[in-house]
Amino acid sequence: MDEIFFFFGVILRTTILVCLGGDSATLAEGCDEPASSNA
Secondary structure, eight states, X not given: OHHHHHHHHHHHHHHXXXXXXXXXXXXXXXXXXXXXXXX
């Protein structure tokens, strides 16, 4: 159980970091408004 939550948490953190950083245009598109506003 713990491993599942840990894995899910890592994915969330990675997604949030990508959205805030906007390094990858492909993944950044996943964050519709935030990515557009920051960019």
